[in-house]
Amino acid sequence: MKKPALALSAAAALTVSAIAAPPALAEDTAAPAGASEQSSSETELGAGEIIGITFGVLALVAGGAFFAVQQGILPLPVQFPPEVAKRLGLPVAQAQRGSCDPRDFDTIVPGWPSPLGTTVMYCDGQWAKVGAAQSDWVEHFRYANGQWTRLSADGKKQPADYVCFNGYKLRDMGAPEEFIRVATICTPDEIGR
Incomplete structure (x- = not known):
């Protein structure tokens, strides 16, 4: 004051x-x-x-x-x-960060952990790419308001039918380039499928 x-x-x-x-x-x-x-x-x-x-x-x-x-x-x-x-030269606000422990993601996704466990492929405390070990089931997460939330896919990658994301939208959301490089990015034709 x-x-x-x-x-x-x-x-x-x-x-x-x-x-x-x-x-x-x-x-x-x-x-x-x-x-x-x-x-x-x-x-x-x-x-x-x-x-x-x-x-x-x-x-x-x-x-x-x-x-x-x-x-x-x-x-x-x-x-x-x-x-x-x-x-x-201004002060930088420190964003909250979540834990990158695989068990934290198991509680969010129904059906996890898989019999072989959960693998964290990328996690910086705010963005994460996590999958069921030795499977093609991969989820992407963002830490906001004190909790991890699953990202909604923007489309489907063809012909494999994997979920993909709009790279521009991720950047607008503040995702770091390291996360964008590991996320599956949609081509313009695949967005909305």
Whole structure:
């Protein structure tokens, strides 16, 4: 609670200090009657100076906001993909990961474990390809909301009639390239079969 208030106070202080006019430009009301008058161009800010000060203030506020987000003081309203967040120097949200133990998948798929057990072919804690040992029964999983869920196939691979997945859809879901390489990807003609 104190961190956002601290960031906003710092941004406000920077903004106010950047706008304050230097003492040399302030009007001197106590000048003697015989003193020479200053021209209006010496006491007023020109359009270029006002624009410069405005851009300076905006740069300070933006820099302060970036620093506050980078330090985790202010949360971002959107979540960037991890690779983008790393490039920008922003904190990367740590995704929950499930166990890659074959017994965890046995409880999800009816009929598992097979007599010869379950084989985990790929698992990174968020995406998995798992099969019944020494068979062609393979399932694909995604870890979300604290549990493994089976992925619904997007089509059937011909002529073997294996399930396949739309590679673009998997990428949109955030699947890593390693998972996409081991998943059976449909050709455009096989999607929807």
